[in-house]
Amino acid sequence: MALDQFSRLGFERVTLAGIAEAAKVSQPALHYHFQDKLQLWRSAMLDLGAVIAEEERLLEVARDAPAITQLRMAMRLFLQISRKHPALGRIVALEGMAGGERLEWLDRHLIGPRNRRMAKLVRQAIADGDIKPYPPEQVVITLETGAVGVINMTPLIRVTFATDPETPAARAAHDDMVLDALFGGFLTDKARNARENAP
Amino acid sequence: MALDQFSRLGFERVTLAGIAEAAKVSQPALHYHFQDKLQLWRSAMLDLGAVIAEEERLLEVARDAPAITQLRMAMRLFLQISRKHPALGRIVALEGMAGGERLEWLDRHLIGPRNRRMAKLVRQAIADGDIKPYPPEQVVITLETGAVGVINMTPLIRVTFATDPETPAARAAHDDMVLDALFGGFLTDKARNARENAP
DNA sequence: TCATTTCCTGATTACAAAGTCAGAAATCTT
DNA sequence: AAGATTTCTGACTTTGTAATCAGGAAATGA
Numbered sequence: 001m002a003l004d005q006f007s008r009l010g011f012e013r014v015t016l017a018g019i020a021e022a023a024k025v026s027q028p029a030l031h032y033h034f035q036d037k038l039q040l041w042r043s044a045m046l047d048l049g050a051v052i053a054e055e056e057r058l059l060e061v062a063r064d065a066p067a068i069t070q071l072r073m074a075m076r077l078f079l080q081i082s083r084k085h086p087a088l089g090r091i092v093a094l095e096g097m098a099g100g101e102r103l104e105w106l107d108r109h110l111i112g113p114r115n116r117r118m119a120k121l122v123r124q125a126i127a128d129g130d131i132k133p134y135p136p137e138q139v140v141i142t143l144e145t146g147a148v149g150v151i152n153m154t155p156l157i158r159v160t161f162a163t164d165p166e167t168p169a170a171r172a173a174h175d176d177m178v179l180d181a182l183f184g185g186f187l188t189d190k191a192r193n194a195r196e197n198a199p
Numbered sequence: 200m201a202l203d204q205f206s207r208l209g210f211e212r213v214t215l216a217g218i219a220e221a222a223k224v225s226q227p228a229l230h231y232h233f234q235d236k237l238q239l240w241r242s243a244m245l246d247l248g249a250v251i252a253e254e255e256r257l258l259e260v261a262r263d264a265p266a267i268t269q270l271r272m273a274m275r276l277f278l279q280i281s282r283k284h285p286a287l288g289r290i291v292a293l294e295g296m297a298g299g300e301r302l303e304w305l306d307r308h309l310i311g312p313r314n315r316r317m318a319k320l321v322r323q324a325i326a327d328g329d330i331k332p333y334p335p336e337q338v339v340i341t342l343e344t345g346a347v348g349v350i351n352m353t354p355l356i357r358v359t360f361a362t363d364p365e366t367p368a369a370r371a372a373h374d375d376m377v378l379d380a381l382f383g384g385f386l387t388d389k390a391r392n393a394r395e396n397a398p
Numbered sequence: 399t400c401a402t403t404t405c406c407t408g409a410t411t412a413c414a415a416a417g418t419c420a421g422a423a424a425t426c427t428t
Numbered sequence: 429a430a431g432a433t434t435t436c437t438g439a440c441t442t443t444g445t446a447a448t449c450a451g452g453a454a455a456t457g458a
Contacts (some may be wrong), residue, residue, distance in 0.1 A: 185379075
């Protein structure tokens, strides 16, 4: 699938011939359905958009809960989705580092609204005294990049540690680690204690 | 400089003509000094290798300190170095996601030994009861990707939040956040308390 | 059934970028 | 200074790949 190739290799390393082969059609057929390579890329990204929208929908239900609760839910969802669609995190990482037109498109159509919403939640949680007072944007990015690090870097982990991070056990450990250690590190003592008293 | 181009754009998007222009030489001159593009890439990476070696040297001095102390030092160093040489984190992210021959080369010559050393420190710190007992490899990767997230994603942050993460104030906040919230989240209560009593 | 539109292919073009090579310019050696 | 060696360049070839196009097959509608 095109999405998979784009996310694993990045825009430039992907060839239309390769996508065509994987899709078992001829290369000009791609030009028929999508005008050019960029349009094809955008189309693949919009498929991911549906996934993000789904997440938004689930969070919407909890919009009256305290910000810190919503954030924890969002982290959990983010992990689930990142596992199910590893392409998403890789794409964001690739384009987010490079900058340029495609990043701006992604921002407008996929990730921008979600990230700004997250930052708003963090700001709220800080005001509530539940999250330590660091720049909300930095908190969001650090939580997200930290959470998907192990997922994105699967090839590196395999090479460097000769270990498979995709076994069920490794995934379970990772989920716990992200929610407990990573997310937990941003909690204030107040929020941490509240959690311990009401588990 | 070639390093900068490679890290910002990735191997494929970089053209020899572009590097030649930036270096104010002709394109064939590159072929004279380095046989081909891959060799040029490797050479650029080895320049980064010197940076890593420097870090190793500084840490070597503290090898008798407790693992947790060494880890904190390593995080601090890692941040400094990542700021000074943003190319490093971007390259690792790019190749670490993609896998392949270049990743294996990087592992062997640059990042593998360091990461395995870090994992060993984490294992030790867990045994000491200072770090929460999660898979050491995952801890290392999560700490590293979380720490450089804001640095690597500078373009995304600018686009999404219309905010500059490279001002002195933003950097100072980021340093604190990484060492306090990110790293702190992996500490056990024991280690956290020990730190509070002896600041 | 025929006509028309939709979908797709093989063959080809256009172009960008890696890599080659013969020889010029600069530098070093004695 | 003369020769030898190193360093570099302009012009070229080769290759990989995006994009085009004329036309054929398949579906759709009358």
